[in-house]
Amino acid sequence: MTDKTEHQKTLYDKLWDAHVVEQQEDGNCLIYIDRQIIHEVTSPQAFEGLRIAGRPLANAKAMLAVPDHNVPTSADRATAKNAEDSQIQLDTLEKNCAEFGVEYIPMMDLRQGIVHIVGPEQGFTLPGMTIVCGDSHTSTHGAFGALAFGIGTSEVEHVMATQTLVLSRQKNMRIDVDGVLGNGVTAKDVALAVIGEIGTAGGTGHVIEFTGSAIRGLSMEGRMTLCNMSIEAGARSGLIAPDQVTFDYVMGRPKSPKGGAFEQAVSYWKTLTSDAGATYDKEVFIRAEDITPQVTWGTSPENVLPITGVVPNPADVRDPERKIAMQRALDYMGLEPGTKLSDIPIERVFIGSCTNGRIEDIRAVADVVKGRKVHADVAAWVVPGSGLVKLQAEEEGLDQILIEAGFDWREPGCSMCLAMNADKLEPHERCASTSNRNFEGRQGPKGRTHLMSPAMAAAAALTGYLTDVREL
Numbered sequence: 268m269t270d271k272t273e274h275q276k277t278l279y280d281k282l283w284d285a286h287v288v289e290q291q292e293d294g295n296c297l298i299y300i301d302r303q304i305i306h307e308v309t310s311p312q313a314f315e316g317l318r319i320a321g322r323p324l325a326n327a328k329a330m331l332a333v334p335d336h337n338v339p340t341s342a343d344r345a346t347a348k349n350a351e352d353s354q355i356q357l358d359t360l361e362k363n364c365a366e367f368g369v370e371y372i373p374m375m376d377l378r379q380g381i382v383h384i385v386g387p388e389q390g391f392t393l394p395g396m397t398i399v400c401g402d403s404h405t406s407t408h409g410a411f412g413a414l415a416f417g418i419g420t421s422e423v424e425h426v427m428a429t430q431t432l433v434l435s436r437q438k439n440m441r442i443d444v445d446g447v448l449g450n451g452v453t454a455k456d457v458a459l460a461v462i463g464e465i466g467t468a469g470g471t472g473h474v475i476e477f478t479g480s481a482i483r484g485l486s487m488e489g490r491m492t493l494c495n496m497s498i499e500a501g502a503r504s505g506l507i508a509p510d511q512v513t514f515d516y517v518m519g520r521p522k523s524p525k526g527g528a529f530e531q532a533v534s535y536w537k538t539l540t541s542d543a544g545a546t547y548d549k550e551v552f553i554r555a556e557d558i559t560p561q562v563t564w565g566t567s568p569e570n571v572l573p574i575t576g577v578v579p580n581p582a583d584v585r586d587p588e589r590k591i592a593m594q595r596a597l598d599y600m601g602l603e604p605g606t607k608l609s610d611i612p613i614e615r616v617f618i619g620s621c622t623n624g625r626i627e628d629i630r631a632v633a634d635v636v637k638g639r640k641v642h643a644d645v646a647a648w649v650v651p652g653s654g655l656v657k658l659q660a661e662e663e664g665l666d667q668i669l670i671e672a673g674f675d676w677r678e679p680g681c682s683m684c685l686a687m688n689a690d691k692l693e694p695h696e697r698c699a700s701t702s703n704r705n706f707e708g709r710q711g712p713k714g715r716t717h718l719m720s721p722a723m724a725a726a727a728a729l730t731g732y733l734t735d736v737r738e739l
């Protein structure tokens with residue numbers, strides 16, 4: 268419910284109002300869902316539910332399926348032996364899509380990749396839409412000015428059956444980043460700095476709209492990185508108003524509107540901005556110049572500091588709960604308070620994931636490592652976010668730069684972002700990673716993850732330590 272007049276809506280208000288099917292007495296709304304993307308992990312029970320109920324899909328054309336979490340990323344993926352449970356999930360997705368008539372992008376298709384990279388690439392993700400997926404990082408698609416959020420498996424089934432969801436309206440939050448980002452500072456650093464500032468619960472109950480000149484200055488790739496991590500700041504969705512950068516990205520994609528329909532769409536999309544008089548429930552202002560290259564030291568994305576910092580000391584923390592959590596994180600990470608972050612050695616590097624597996628990310632890595640060598644004690648991987656990202660990188664010769672530097676150039680998938688298949692850290696291995704979660708065991712049992720930007724991960728690969736990319 269909103270009292271705002273037609274002229275004082277936020278972008279979120281506009282997207283919400285445009286999709287309300289029915290207002291319920293308890294204040295919740297039945298919301299129309301334009302599109303659903305599915306992967307192999309959270310769709311099997313949903314399909315099974317439909318099968319048992321004897322229900323068809325409400326609109327198979329509103330769905331797109333792609334396997335990503337469990338696919339092997341080794342060069343021999345077509346024949347590679349997968350773990351049995353991984354293979355079952357992959358086979359089940361393919362079978363379900365054939366049975367229910369859902370478009371399915373197979374593993375060996377050039378378009379295969381991580382759902383949140385494939386949707387935008389294919390023009391399946393468009394401004395103004397409501398987009399869901401049984402995956403928390405669906406927030407990524409908010410970079411297009413779409414209302415996009417992750418849902419649970421029972422909701423996946425509900426959308427399959429009805430193309431709607433019952434939702435409660437979120438509050439409006441605005442994070443404004445104004446100014447110009449410094450050298451070596453990227454969208455990932457903005458995301459980590461925001462989480463450092465507001466905490467992993469800072470956005471709870473809110474949809475975050477990112478505004479300001481530094482946000483406008485980001486490419487679509489950067490905007491996706493930022494919205495991707497809104498979920499790590501507690502918000503289910505992130506939003507950026509669409510502009511010319513968005514329209515240019517969307518134009519000519521396989522599934523985007525063409526010709527006159529595109530022009531018409533753009534004139535609607537141009538209305539998708541927060542009105543000048545619109546108010547937010549919460550506002551945060553950050554100066555772009557204050558953001559430096561960030562790295563995490565602990566087991567939550569909010570355990571983040573500038574690379575110039577030192578490992579914090581639990582003794583300096585008053586709150587007893589926070590003190591215990593910090594000590595636990597340091598024990599898990601095998602770190603001593605006071606250690607300079609740049610003195611922490613790493614053994615693995617993972618460049619990829621739906622946060623940083625796009626072409627711009629791979630270019631940034633190639634830029635840093637060109638003509639240099641990965642440190643002898645480091646095993647470094649680049650896992651492109653999709654087959655199309657991989658192809659583009661190869662056409663630009665980036666794969667050669669990376670391979671010559673000593674990187675392993677792999678096939679697309681979620682891979683070591685969450686270690687659902689063979690791609691994982693050994694216990695106690697320490698990894699510079701461009702992914703989004705550093706939880707205990709996230710990249711493998713007892714594995715230790717430091718989150719950072721692609722350029723920073725590339726710098727770490729070269730030196731064997733967490734490294735300030737600005738000083739290379």
Ligand SMILES: CC(C)[C@H](C(=O)O)[C@@H](O)C(=O)O
Pocket residue numbers: 308309336401402403404417685
């Ligand atoms: C497997 C999936 C449900 C999960 C998510 O929802 O995010 C995964 O993608 C992750 O990043 O942890």
Ligand code: SF4
Pocket residue numbers: 335336381402404620621622680681684685702703
């Ligand atoms: S790349 Fe990582 S965060 Fe993204 S969908 Fe896959 S597992 Fe989740």
